[in-house]
Amino acid sequence: MIDVKNIHKSFSGVEVLKGISTTFEKGKTNLIIGQSGSGKTVFMKCLLGLFDYEEGTISYDGKIFSNLTEDEKRNLRAEIGMVFQGSALFDSMTIAENVMFPLKMFTKQSKSEMEDRVDFVLKRVNLIDAHNKMPSEASGGMQKRVAIARAIVNKPKYLFCDEPNSGLDPKTAIIIDNLIQEITDEYQIITVINSHDMNSVMEIGEKIVFLKDGLKAWEGSKDNIFKTDNKAVTDFVYSSELMKKVRQMYIEEKK
Amino acid sequence: MIYLQNIGTYFLMIVEMFRKPTKWCAMRQLILKDMDDLIIGSLGIVAFISFFVGGVVTIQTALNLDNPFLPKSLIGFATRQSIILEFAPTFISIIMAGKVGSFITSSIGTMRVTEQIDALEVMGINSLNYLVFPKFIALTLYPFVISIAMFLGIYGGLIACVYGGFATLEEYITGIQSEFTPFHVTYAFIKTFVFAFILATIPSYHGFYMKGGALEVGKASTASFVWTSVVIILLNYILTQMLLS
Numbered sequence: 092m093i094d095v096k097n098i099h100k101s102f103s104g105v106e107v108l109k110g111i112s113t114t115f116e117k118g119k120t121n122l123i124i125g126q127s128g129s130g131k132t133v134f135m136k137c138l139l140g141l142f143d144y145e146e147g148t149i150s151y152d153g154k155i156f157s158n159l160t161e162d163e164k165r166n167l168r169a170e171i172g173m174v175f176q177g178s179a180l181f182d183s184m185t186i187a188e189n190v191m192f193p194l195k196m197f198t199k200q201s202k203s204e205m206e207d208r209v210d211f212v213l214k215r216v217n218l219i220d221a222h223n224k225m226p227s228e229a230s231g232g233m234q235k236r237v238a239i240a241r242a243i244v245n246k247p248k249y250l251f252c253d254e255p256n257s258g259l260d261p262k263t264a265i266i267i268d269n270l271i272q273e274i275t276d277e278y279q280i281i282t283v284i285n286s287h288d289m290n291s292v293m294e295i296g297e298k299i300v301f302l303k304d305g306l307k308a309w310e311g312s313k314d315n316i317f318k319t320d321n322k323a324v325t326d327f328v329y330s331s332e333l334m335k336k337v338r339q340m341y342i343e344e345k346k
Numbered sequence: 347m348i349y350l351q352n353i354g355t356y357f358l359m360i361v362e363m364f365r366k367p368t369k370w371c372a373m374r375q376l377i378l379k380d381m382d383d384l385i386i387g388s389l390g391i392v393a394f395i396s397f398f399v400g401g402v403v404t405i406q407t408a409l410n411l412d413n414p415f416l417p418k419s420l421i422g423f424a425t426r427q428s429i430i431l432e433f434a435p436t437f438i439s440i441i442m443a444g445k446v447g448s449f450i451t452s453s454i455g456t457m458r459v460t461e462q463i464d465a466l467e468v469m470g471i472n473s474l475n476y477l478v479f480p481k482f483i484a485l486t487l488y489p490f491v492i493s494i495a496m497f498l499g500i501y502g503g504l505i506a507c508v509y510g511g512f513a514t515l516e517e518y519i520t521g522i523q524s525e526f527t528p529f530h531v532t533y534a535f536i537k538t539f540v541f542a543f544i545l546a547t548i549p550s551y552h553g554f555y556m557k558g559g560a561l562e563v564g565k566a567s568t569a570s571f572v573w574t575s576v577v578i579i580l581l582n583y584i585l586t587q588m589l590l591s
């Protein structure tokens with residue numbers, strides 16, 4: 092379990108996170124949603140220790156992250172898979188080398204074992220014939236999928252995804268969402284996903300944390316996000332015509 | 347105040363660079379790649395510059411030696427001294443600060459901007475060791491580059507001297523062999539090693555700790571060239587004072 096208590100973070104005097112507390116459990120897909128600029132990426136980077144925060148604690152399975160030594164932090168991070176919003180692929184390596192990188196660094200597998208594993212995960216993200224392309228030759232959506240493959244290749248204990256399906260077509264987006272949920276369930280890992288895509292919320296939102304202006308405005312699951320009367324949430328969720336119709340139908344169905 | 351902080355960060359970076367080494371099989375590839383980029387890739391420009399600057403040094407010395415009582419072999423002697431003592435180790439290092447230094451800063455800076463360094467850190471890799479250490483090892487070959495520069499500089503002088511008709515081949519050869527002090531070569535290579543370390547670390551520092559986007563990568567490259575040159579010139583002065591006087 093990841094336990095977050097009262098995180099405050101500011102950039103040159105401007106407070107971006109104003110005290111966020113929540114927990115993320117094992118085997119569940121945890122979604123952080125909120126408008127663009129609401130602090131999702133900053134929050135996730137605080138979770139990973141990429142940003143220092145002024146106040147608050149984050150503990151991974153009981154161990155307080157900021158109290159760990161550099162080496163302990165690195166050992167913990169070897170068990171983390173992360174998909175960055177901008178993919179962050181290594182542009183001096185081919186796609187296959189990118190995906191193989193965590194295996195090369197942290198396992199003692201033979202070359203053929205690693206290649207098999209790379210083929211397997213690339214197939215799971217729907218990429219079969221892109222092994223030898225360079226990241227700069229891949230489309231944005233392909234890069235995203237490679238980043239996901241790289242994050243899951245070494246069977247992480249913690250999986251963080253910053254908008255894993257932005258820039259993907261609806262069909263691929265659903266494949267990726269389902270993949271993340273399957274992996275979470277299969278390996279019983281802790282998954283945290285940043286998203287502002289309502290499709291994902293409806294597909295895989297087992298726990299949803301709604302951020303607004305640096306505060307946690309709401310918390311719940313996909314089942315009760317449609318029932319809540321919280322103004323901030325309804326504004327966000329029902330901003331599109333389609334979602335308004337969905338709600339209408341939902342309410343009528345209930346009657 | 348900010349300068350003190352930067353200097354502190356720089357030294358902490360050097361300490362961190364040697365900690366938690368990356369797996370050897372990966373590191374070996376990185377080192378070979380950096381040797382290719384930084385050392386092999388610089389040979390062409392270094393050879394070209396050394397040869398022609400050697401020639402110019404000789405011509406200018408020859409033109410200034412118009413006193414008939416001075417032996418013509420002084421031309422060779424003066425060329426050898428200026429090339430071994432100053433031109434090859436220092437002048438070439440400044441050129442390398444432009445070529446190799448801006449390459450290092452912009453490649454590491456781009457990795458910072460596109461979050462590739464964060465990606466390394468999140469995987470639990472010591473990114474400083476992963477990125478900077480191989481450059482440092484590759485640049486331990488830098489003295490070979492400087493040896494080549496010394497040879498070609500003196501050779502370029504020879505060609506210019508003989509074909510320009512300033513002195514005969516024998517006079518030039520006598521000149522470059524006269525009053526040879528082996529310690530001058532030691533001094534030159536001590537400088538070279540220090541400059542190699544500077545060339546690997548200061549540009550890396552500017553790339554690694556940069557903030558912002560693509561525009562700032564360009565600015566960081568410029569700043570890295572300026573600071574690398576300044577530090578090389580200052581250390582050149584200090585080392586010369588310490589070793590030669």
Ligand SMILES: Nc1ncnc2c1ncn2[C@@H]1O[C@H](COP(=O)(O)OP(=O)(O)OP(=O)(O)O)[C@@H](O)[C@H]1O
Binds near residue numbers: 102128131132133
């Ligand atoms: N490195 C930084 N320096 C200064 N301010 C920053 C920095 N990173 C983020 N911010 C600010 O923090 C706020 C939250 O940004 P963040 O990237 O977390 O948004 P987000 O919720 O991820 O948005 P999106 O959905 O568009 O990705 C923004 O106002 C942004 O300007």
Ligand SMILES: [Mg+2]
Binds near residue numbers: 132
């Ligand atoms: Mg974001």
